[in-house]
Amino acid sequence: MMNIVRRIEVAELAGVSEATVSRVLNGVGPIKEETRQRVLEAADRLGYTPNAMARSLARRRSGNLGVVMPYLPKARLFSAHYFSEILSGIGSRAREEGYDLLIVFRDPDGATDVEGLFRMQKIDACLILGAKEEEGERDMLRRMQEKGYPFCLINQHFAGESFNEVDADHAEGSYEAVRHLLEQGFRRIAFVNGPEVYSNSSDRKAGYERALQEAGLPVETELLFAGNFSRTSGLRVAEEIAACLDRIDSIFAANDRMAIGIQQGLRQTGIMPEQMPAIVGYDDSDVAEMTSPGLSSVRVPFYELGEIAAARVLHLLEGTEKDEGNKPFQAKLPVELVIRASSLKKAPRD
Amino acid sequence: MMNIVRRIEVAELAGVSEATVSRVLNGVGPIKEETRQRVLEAADRLGYTPNAMARSLARRRSGNLGVVMPYLPKARLFSAHYFSEILSGIGSRAREEGYDLLIVFRDPDGATDVEGLFRMQKIDACLILGAKEEEGERDMLRRMQEKGYPFCLINQHFAGESFNEVDADHAEGSYEAVRHLLEQGFRRIAFVNGPEVYSNSSDRKAGYERALQEAGLPVETELLFAGNFSRTSGLRVAEEIAACLDRIDSIFAANDRMAIGIQQGLRQTGIMPEQMPAIVGYDDSDVAEMTSPGLSSVRVPFYELGEIAAARVLHLLEGTEKDEGNKPFQAKLPVELVIRASSLKKAPRD
Structure with missing residues (x-):
């Protein structure tokens, strides 16, 4: 076709x-x-x-499954828990179906021509990570859908579109994290979010707001901080937080890397362990379990996100889901709050 | 050509x-x-x-840089420090030179037809991870060299051949690790190696033997254990070690994952922290720094291995190293012992 x-x-x-x-x-x-x-x-x-x-x-076939990934110069992308887990899931399924993976890095400054990868037949199907809510990207995805190119967004969704998407329930994960902090008795919960251009950022924002509203608390702009998912951005945010620590009793960060950066940054400003605000991260990466104290975090089934998305586009390609027609699939996998010592209310000192 | x-x-x-x-x-x-x-x-x-x-x-060009990787069903390959760092280095360079990465997983049971990837023009150049000292593999690499296909082995070398190789000095790293344990006063040093089919395993073995011999100690087979680089294999080896802990005072493991598996396994058999034998791992992955006590380890510049190998084959391809003719390049990067608490002699109790 x-x-x-x-x-x-x-x-x-x-x-x-x-x-x-x-x-x-x-x-x-x-x-x-x-x-x-x-x-x-x-x-x-x-x-x-x-x-x-x-x-x-x-x-008819290249035998390649495309994977579009963000690219950040100097960042060790494959070493990030998020990407390495998703890729492991994709790779596992691709290998079993006999496909090689064509990893294509996004152009940080411009639109990435995913359509061209199909047109040049470099790939037979494509998984897209880090899709952004931007006009050019949305238009390209629409054109690709019209042409019947099999693709699937991972950990991302576009409101109002019917693209194939395998996402996780980040609104719920964020809600659970904040509710846990509220249950511990915290009331001044800082929220360190990732870039707004990603749907998972707006989802997390929605979960944060819902938890506060249910508790009868206002959403205050002075509690909102912006990072970019890097540890370095956590260090930077720590400086802002340190300056107003009298008005903040706990922190919810949109990923573990930023949470760890924030902890390190606060320690560097001389804050003692017993004064450290409670903190919850997100992703439940390996480091969450291994830092001391353990970092509470929201576990996202990244491996499964990759595996399911790969399985679905490859089945589409093979025509084994013909009976479902070309109806787009939109999965939203559950996430799970993992509570460790970092977010627990400290017992008052004797 | x-x-x-x-x-x-x-x-x-x-x-x-x-x-x-x-x-x-x-x-x-x-x-x-x-x-x-x-x-x-x-x-x-x-x-x-x-x-x-x-x-x-x-x-003339596919625009793809091939990366041949081992494949283990169920293993989260991209999450392994070793692979994620090497891939980050490769990816960084490939992206800068305008190449996409074609990830090809090895067939666990048979030979992987890397030659066919060139022949089918799925790739323009290739980086090979996990090359094995086996007849079929060696023959294929020889044929590829004869045909002038640009490829480079990473973290591996073949004695007696003149393939392009970017390796690290694992004999020296192993030697340093064992010498450190000897300096701490340990004499019964167990060595948990990886599969012998990899050159880095034989290199580590050589370093272990050299350090013992210099110290006037024999190499005893009862001190030699075999793992496969997985944490699970470390858990298994821990059972063997636990059974003869009276004859072992310290452990050198060929990677951090096995070292951590060994520690976990020994703890599971009821060994208390103060009885835990001194241990040194290898790779200096993130977890080495984050476990408690910190795991001494040998830092390998994996990112640089990937980056240098990618740069060299892509330059070969672009003909920018013409002046060097087709002389194979064989780099061996230095490694560095990082000492943490896990390998230090415990002070005698009062």
Whole structure:
């Protein structure tokens, strides 16, 4: 199906029939040289190298499952719990289905041409991490959906669209984390969120607000802080928090890295362990269990997110879910609050 | 160059000239149908789809840097410090040079056809992790070298070959670790190694033996234990060690995961912290710093291994190292012993 769509486009631009396009690209002659050139130029203008089309006609498949990942210079991306777990889940399933993984890093400054990866037949299906709520990205995803390219967003969703999405229930996870702090008796809960361009950030914000409102507490802007998921941004936020620690009794951070950065930053300003505000992180990465005191956190089934998303797009590709038609699937996996010492109310000193 | 080699192979098998192969694949007619079929069959038999060849003739490059990785079902491969760091280094460089990463998992039971990835033009260059000292693997690497496919082994070397290799000095790292234990006064040092099929295992073994021999101590087989780098294998080895703890005063494990598994396993058998044998791990992963007590370990610059190997093969590919001819490069990066509490001699109790 994808194949026909593309051949039609080339045929229309070249002003020839689809059969002629096929003959040119398969080398089944004779074809007038002028016609041949026109087809090749049309293919080229559309970003289809004739060989990619020939390949499509002959084999149809690259055997590659694309994975679009954010790219941050100098960041050890594969070492981040979030990405390494998702990739492990994707890799496990891809391997079992006989696919190789094509890892494509996002362009930090511009739109990433995922559509082009399909068009060039570098990939047969695609999993997209770090999709942003931005006009250009949304438009591209819509075009890809119209063309029937099999793709799935991971840990992200777009309101009002019907893309394939495998997400986790971050609104609920955030709500549980804040409710736990409220139950411990805390009332001035700082919230350190990630960039707003990600749906999981707005989901967490919603969960934070819901928990406060249920407790009859206002959402105060002076309690809201912005990080970018890096430990360094946690260190930076720690300076802001240290300056108003008299008005803050606890902290909820949108990931463990920032939580650990905040703890380190507060320690660096001379705050003693017994004065350290209660803190809950998010992701439940390995470090949460291993730091001292243990970091309370929200466990997200990242491995499963990757595994399920890979399984679904590959099944779509293989046509094994034909009976469901092309109905998009939108999974939202449950998360779980894991309570450790970092968030517990300290017993008053004798 | 790679292109010509391949076209020649097809031409020879089909019994035609290279020009004819090109004409068939480029669709530059007229060609007798019988000849055309013979060329296509030859291409097919050699594993060259005509489209891959056509693609080669038109573009020459896939734009993909291959990364061959071991695959263990259920293991969270990307979450392992070793792989995530190497991949981060590779990814950083690949991204900067404009390449996508094609991750190919090894077949756990059979040989992985890396040669075929080049032949099918799925990749332009390749980095190989987890290469094994086995006949089939060595033969394939030799063939790939003869054909001029740009590849580089990471953290592995083959004695007697001149493959491109970026390795770390594991013999020295192991030697330093054992010497440190000797300096602490330990004499019965158990050594828990990884599978012998990896060169880094034999390197570590050599370092262990050298340190003992210099200290005038024999290498005793009852001190040698075998794991497979997993935490689970550490737990298993712990049972063996627990059974002869009267004859062992310290442990050197070939990676941190096994070291942590050993500690956990020994604790599970009821050994108290003050009776825990001194232990040194290897890799200096995040957990080494975060466990309590801190785990002494040997820091390996995995990120740099990946980054340097990627830079070198991509430069080879771009021809920017032409002046060096095709001389293989063999780097061996230094490693560093990091001493923490786990390996220090405990002060005698009052």
